Amino acid sequence: xxxxxxxxxAFLVNFNVRAQDSLPWIQRPENVSFLxxxxxxxxxxxxxxxxxxxxxDAGALNFAQCESKIGACTEEYIYNEAYMHEMMTxxxxxxxxxxxxxxxxxxxxxxxxxxxxxxxxLDPDKYWIGYYPMGGKYLLVICLxxxxxxxxxxxxLRYGK
Numbered sequence: 001x002x003x004x005x006x007x008x009x010a011f012l013v014n015f016n017v018r019a020q021d022s023l024p025w026i027q028r029p030e031n032v033s034f035l036x037x038x039x040x041x042x043x044x045x046x047x048x049x050x051x052x053x054x055x056x057d058a059g060a061l062n063f064a065q066c067e068s069k070i071g072a073c074t075e076e077y078i079y080n081e082a083y084m085h086e087m088m089t090x091x092x093x094x095x096x097x098x099x100x101x102x103x104x105x106x107x108x109x110x111x112x113x114x115x116x117x118x119x120x121x122l123d124p125d126k127y128w129i130g131y132y133p134m135g136g137k138y139l140l141v142i143c144l145x146x147x148x149x150x151x152x153x154x155x156x157l158r159y160g161k
Contacts, residue, residue, distance in 0.1 A: 024057050025094075025131040034099055041107045042127055053126040053145065056082050060130035060141040063087065070135035082143030083122055084110050090138040094131055102140070109142040122146060 026035055035052070042050040063085040066073040086109045094102065106129065124144040132139045 024054060026052070026129050027054065034102070037099065037103050038106060038127075038129060041103060045107065046124060048125060050124070051126050051147075053128050053143075056126070056128035056143045056145060057130055060085065060128055060143050061132060063143075064130065064132045064134070064139045064141050068135065068137055068139060070137065082126075082128065082145040084115065084124070084142075084144040086110065086112075086142045088140045088142075090140065093133065093138055094140065105140070106142055110144055125150075 025031065026038075039050060039052075059082055062074060064087060065071040066075070067087050068089070088105055090097065110124075122144070123146065125147055126145045128141075128143040128145075130139075130141045130143070132141070
């Protein structure tokens with residue numbers, strides 16, 4: 001009986017660890033305080049609540065692969081891809097950096113003068129931050145977007161029609 005209990009405990013711990021590993025980097029339990037800081041930075045910057053939007057992960061990964069020329073990349077549109085992507089390359093794993101330095105990098109997303117006027121027009125309310133260690137590089141992709149259904153509704157249109 002003791003062996004069975006130990007086996008079940010080991011199985012449940014292993015299952016829980018695997019479930020956490022399958023979560024995108026930003027949604028892992030150890031990054032909760034980081035995520036709260038990111039929320040605050042974006043809410044202060046855009047002067048409204050911002051929602052984390054995990055559906056953009058596929059587009060962010062595709063963007064990282066295209067920009068870095070690592071892995072399979074498609075130039076095709078990916079559903080719910082962000083309107084603004086910005087990628088940073090770190091020299092080592094993100095865990096080697098202080099939270100403050102990563103937040104400082106994130107808070108300037110979209111400040112590029114060539115797209116800054118678009119950020120005002122876009123008025124984003126959704127974001128995603130993807131971290132992808134691949135090919136010996138450590139890539140952080142910041143995505144900003146809008147709730148398309150809400151934007152279409154405000155224009156008197158139905159999204160997807």
